[in-house]
Amino acid sequence: MDLLFVADPIETFKTYKDSTFAMMREAARRGHGILACEPRDLVWQHGGRVVARNTRTLALTGDAEDWYEVRETDTVALADLGAVLMRKDPPFDAEYVYATHLLQQAEREGARVFNRPQALRDHPEKLSILEFPQFTAPTLVTRDAQAIREFHAEHGDVILKPLDGMGGMGIFRVGPDGLNLGSIIETLNREGAQTVMVQRYLPAIVDGDKRVLLIGGVPVPFCLARIPQGSEIRGNLAAGGKGVARPLSPRDREIAEALGPVLAARGLLLVGLDVIGDSLTEINVTSPTCFQEITDQTGCDVAALFVDALEAALHA
Known part of the structure; x- marks a missing residue:
């Protein structure tokens, strides 16, 4: 079957560690067709179906550097494929959300999408732990700067992080001395404009x-x-x-x-x-x-x- 990977530009893949590449390699080994596009290539027009323009059909070469050849570039309807794999890296911004809506429309037309678009929207990566408090450390989610200060006063050593970060971006630790807490709150909270997650530091x-x-x-x-x-x-x-x-x-x-x-x-x-x-x-x-x-x-x-x-x- 043909598998479409909706991902970051394939030219940026670091094949020695990229999990999407590992999926592609294993699927190709089993005889599945490998196609790739970016979220910006997803299109819907009245009277038609969701399609991916500029979709490249790939042949994997086995070479670490020049790891693929493009056999053809075409426009494909997502519902005509065996499966669609959404593998775009964060940030989970508005454009990512719009892509999930297009993918959900493709599901209505018969496409099989993994992970499911609605599930992607329903499970923001930091906030999803709120459903499972029995497994989490003390955590605060708030826009309120004073609430953050009170949480720090209670727990003494805390981690602060933005909700839309990835790869460790924007993570701060504040110890019992409270050094730079005010500045960090201002940086992350932006005077109440942005929600912050605060967790007790885990040694x-x-x-x-x-x-x-x-x-x-x-x-x-x-x-x-x-x-x-x-x-x-x-x-x-x-x-x-x-x-x-x-x-x-x-x-x-x-x-x-x-x-x-x-x-x-x-x-x-x-x-x-x-x-x-x-x-x-x-x-x-x-x-x-x-x-x-x-x-x-x-x-x-x-x-x-x-x-x-x-x-x-x-x-x-």
């Missing part, structure tokens, strides 16, 4: 911010612990963290097995849970990564598990 971050993958509601048996380096508090790989694959801990598995069936039933085929110590900190649904790091270090073929789940979903 277990020194052992890594663990990415636990759920595929079809089932946890991958290994996580990737992203360990902060030097004086950094952020474990994100984009912020210089070191990725170390580990078997799931009993607590990791407890969280994953509780959330997995719930999220899968909502149309989330692939989810990335972020766990620090024993606490769930984020639920990532837009473009979860870490496939290749886990596979390279453990031999567990995450891309194969994903394509297995995709094929099963399409034949269910």
